[in-house]
Every structure is written in structure tokens, then in C-alpha cells.
Amino acid sequence: xxxxxxxxAALSLLCGVAFAQDKASQKFITEAIQGNFAEVSMGQLxxxxxxxxxxKDYGQMLVNDHGAANQKAQQAATSVGVTNPPSGPNAKxxxxxxxxxxxxxxxxxxxxxxxxxxxxxxxxxxxxxxxKKQDAAxxxxxxxxxxxxxxxxxxxxxxxxxxxxx
Numbered sequence: 001x002x003x004x005x006x007x008x009a010a011l012s013l014l015c016g017v018a019f020a021q022d023k024a025s026q027k028f029i030t031e032a033i034q035g036n037f038a039e040v041s042m043g044q045l046x047x048x049x050x051x052x053x054x055x056k057d058y059g060q061m062l063v064n065d066h067g068a069a070n071q072k073a074q075q076a077a078t079s080v081g082v083t084n085p086p087s088g089p090n091a092k093x094x095x096x097x098x099x100x101x102x103x104x105x106x107x108x109x110x111x112x113x114x115x116x117x118x119x120x121x122x123x124x125x126x127x128x129x130x131x132k133k134q135d136a137a138x139x140x141x142x143x144x145x146x147x148x149x150x151x152x153x154x155x156x157x158x159x160x161x162x163x164x165x166x
Contacts, residue, residue, distance in 0.1 A: 022080060022081055022135075024130075024133070025080040025133055025135050025136075025137035026077075026081060026082050026137075028126065028129075028137050028141070029073055029076050029077045029082055029137045029140065030077070030085065030086060032069075032073045032126075032130075032137075032144075033074065033085050033086050034086045034088070034089050034090045035066075035093070036066040036067070036069050036073055037066075037086070037087075037089045037093075038089035038090075038093035038094075038096070038097065039062045039065075039066035039119075040062065040063050040066045040067050040070070041089065041097055042059070042062060042096075042097060042100065042112070042115075043059040043060065043061070043062030043063035044059065044063060045097065045101060045112075046058060046062070046108075046112055047059040047060060049100070049101070049105075049108045049112075050104075050108055050109055050112065051104070051105040051106050052109045052158070052161060052162055054157070054158045054161050055108075055109045055112060055162065058113075058116070058158050061151070061154065062116075062151070065151070069144050069147065072140055072143065072144070073144075076136040076137050076139070076140040079135070079136030079137075080136050080137050096115065100115065109158075109162040110159075110162045110163055112162075113155060113158045113159035113161075113162040113163070114159060116155035116158070116159075117152065117156055117159050120148055120151050120152040120155055121152060123148055124145065124148050124149060124152060127145050127148060128141075128145065131145060
């Protein structure tokens with residue numbers, strides 16, 4: 001009986017750690033799905049409200065890449081036990097969209113590019129952390145990081161163009 005208790009305690013601790021990892025993966029993938037929805041809608045908005053062709057092109061890239069990423073994220077969500085994945089962006093992302101939707105032309109281009117640089121820096125940090133996980137969420141993060149880094153570099157280039165003196 002004495003040997004069984006330490007083993008049972010160790011198993012209980014291991015199950016608790018696994019459960020915590022599942023919760024972290026579920027939180028990450030849920031936020032990733034919301035982020036993908038937000039990026040697709042912002043990309044569509046850039047195509048409508050942007051003035052600079054680079055902004056419009058970047059918007060199309062967001063629509064294409066984040067739309068494809070969301071399909072992979074949905075699959076990863078199922079694998080890590082997310083039973084009710086989000087069907088759109090979160091409240092803050094919706095508020096950001098609403099704010100940007102009131103702008104157009106050069107003002108939109110500048111604000112959009114600035115937002116995309118900030119957002120992709122934040123996303124890359126979250127994805128780098130999640131990429132260390134040995135589950136479907138970690139694999140998704142690893143696969144998606146190069147695309148996010150490309151988006152950041154492109155956003156920085158677009159930002160330079162949008163803020164250049166005309």
C-alpha cells in the first residue's frame with residue numbers, strides 16, 4: 001500500500017500537468033482562430049478602403065493566407081479538444097475593425113500598416129511560445145510561423161510606403 005500512494009500521487013500530478021497543457025493549447029488555438037478571422041476581415045477592408053496598391057495587395061495576402069491557416073487551425077482545435085471553436089474575431093478585434101472601417105485613403109493606409117506591424121509582432125511571440133508544444137497546436141504554430149514572419153516583413157515595408165512623404 002505504501003508504494004501505491006506515491007505512484008498514484010505521481011500519476012495524479014502528471015495528469016494535472018497534461019490537463020494544464022491541454023488548456024494552454026486550447027486557449028492558444030482558440031485565439032489563433034479568432035486572429036485568423038480578424039486578419040481575413042481586415043484584409044478585405046484593406047482592399048476596400050486602401051489607397052495604396054501595396055496596402056490592397058497586402059490585404060489580399062492576408063485574406064488568402066489567414067483563410068488557409070484557419071482551416072488548419074480548425075483541425076488542430078479538434079485535436080486538442082476544443083469542442084466549440086470561435087466563428088469570428090473577438091470583441092477587441094471587432095472594435096479594431098470598426099475603428100479602421102471609418103477610415104479610407106492615405107489615413108487608412110497609415111493606420112492599417114501600423115496596426116498590422118504591431119499585431120503581427122504580438123502574434124509571432126504567441127506562436128513562438130506555442131510552437132514548443134508537442135501537440136497539434138504546437139505543430140500548427142510551427143507551420144504558421146514562417147507565414148506570420150513574412151506578413152510582418154511585408155507590413156513593415158507597406159508601413160514605410162504609407163508613411164513616406166507624398
